[in-house]
Amino acid sequence: MGVFTSHMRCIMQLFAFNLHNQLVAAVHAEKHCDYICLECQKAVRLRGGRHRQKHYYHLQINQACSLHRKSMEHIQVQTYLYHLLPENDCVLECPFPTVSRIADVVWKSKKLIFEVQCSPITQEEVQNRCQDYRSCGYEIIWILHEKTFNRWKLCAAEVFLQDQTHYFTNMNKEGKGMIYDCYASIERGVRKKRMKPVEVQLNLPTLLNESGKNLPQFLKKRLETWHLHFEGDLVTRFFNQAYDFQEIISIEQKNETKPLTWIQAAKYALYFCIMRPYRLVFQLFLEKHSN
Template identity: 25%
Template sequence: MMNIFTARNDSGETFTITKMNVERIKQEEKLYCKSCASPVMIKAGVIKVPHFAHEKATKCAFASEGESEEHLLAKRQIMEWFCYQGIPVEVEHYFPEINRQADIFMNNKRVIEFQRSSVPINEMIQRTMDYLSIGLEVHWILGQKIKKEKGRICLSAFQQAFIDSDYKLGYHFWHYSVESKLCTLYYHLTFEKGNCFFASEMKLSMKLPLNEWKQKLSRIIHRSAYIKRDRELERQKICFYYAKFKKHSTFMQKLYNAGYYLHYLPKEIGLDFEEQFLVKTPAIEWQFDLWEHFFKRLEKGDTFSEHSFLEEFQLVVNQIPTIWLSPNEHLKLGKSYLAYLIREGVLSTIPENRYRMKRIMTFTTTRMKQL
């Protein structure tokens, strides 16, 4: 059966079912799906969340077929919290002009989508664009469990798609736990390595009123992300990883064919930066490609523009898809690499967003594969 929370009667009156109003709704002779107009029945057991189900198999695109009990319960809990604040709210509101149905629709202007199961990220992006096209604000809340490891959070590629950026909060995202009825803001996300981030957390109970949430959020202050890194040790670990697990990869084959040995590449290749999570391409791979196709062709004293560098940078990286971040967000990674090369004395800045090669990136040893 396909499940929904809202239905209408013959008069067009809308009902959102809860444990409190089940008996009242049962008095209605006929109830219909608001989206497809097919007949629905009440399903209100002892354990499951009360809901409506289509009486017959239907192709209704907006019924919550396959939604877990946790997803249904999350929508219910969020709706009840807004009701507690006296904020107008509706679950499963249908927008015919874009053929979309929102999990939560509040204040007649904001849509909240709760996502527990992994779906194609492009689908979430398109849904967001559709809501924006009719003048609605859109908020996404992640419902999947967040893995934690030694003081860090580990985010899958799907979970990283929820990351947004803000001056005060930095990189951040919202999470909701049905079990604990806690909404958690993970903010000031700082990439460490792999899929691991350092993050600050603010847990906000659904038992607290909205004004207390706002007071807590107002205490967050802007700060710049920083991780003290041992660049030499990181390079050693990366080389060990590729030698053991990636020795047959396309990248290692490319190095071999070009006559290069991984451990002896210039020390400026293979460095993770805080923005590395914005691209799928491993640092050592995109930095090697930049060196081979851009920096290796420059001599000491040569100059180039930031624009030309970023054009080349975009050719060697594959950015991650996200719901909210700018399509150009990954360029911050390229600019961080430029800043690093300036600090290391490889580059110097000159007017009009241009750079001069102060020295050439050299191999850490002269040993190369003998051809």
């Protein structure tokens, strides 16, 4: 892609569908050919060249189309998901007329909506979107960009999303970066301690019905409130592979100012070292017989 200075917002449309409903980047498009806008479904064509970044423009000005207001990072995350999810099962800028919404990314067969959020948003708007999409039979997964979210202090929207499936992203204007999960010790709306982020595979959803009896507090809360998890996130890593859960437990201990007894420590070790292998065997059995 051409140079895009850091202080500029994305007012150029860099992706569109061809007449076969295939996503085409502007750098691969042909001039004098019609393409389809991701949001308003109107005709767009290629513009630009050697001294100007290639981009699409509407053949007829459409003030109702808000795609130009989306940042480059937002569009790159959408494009990443489009290529990650199963072909012909993913829709970008999918309209939901009954609730007057347009979803960023929809995984049709799974009834999942991925909502990308790079700019500030109110708690009320987050709640309304969740309610609207669920009324249509879809579950919503929020992807929050770290340029606005996952900062020192939680905004009201983030406080609400603690009980909803959400992850973060650091994807830049060139499409480099990842979607990740990250443990943070939160006290009075402030992140006191953060651990290393771990990449999440959003093409691998999983339902967990594990008992929360012997789990760290943050895992208990997620299992109780999140409707869905994905491979690579903190919950699946706890059950499937080694992770620094002892450090998390230690952080929770300090927050509660209550020492961990040797019996509790033994329970954690028993759960992690014995129950986890049985769960993996059961999961492999299900995968084998579900094909």
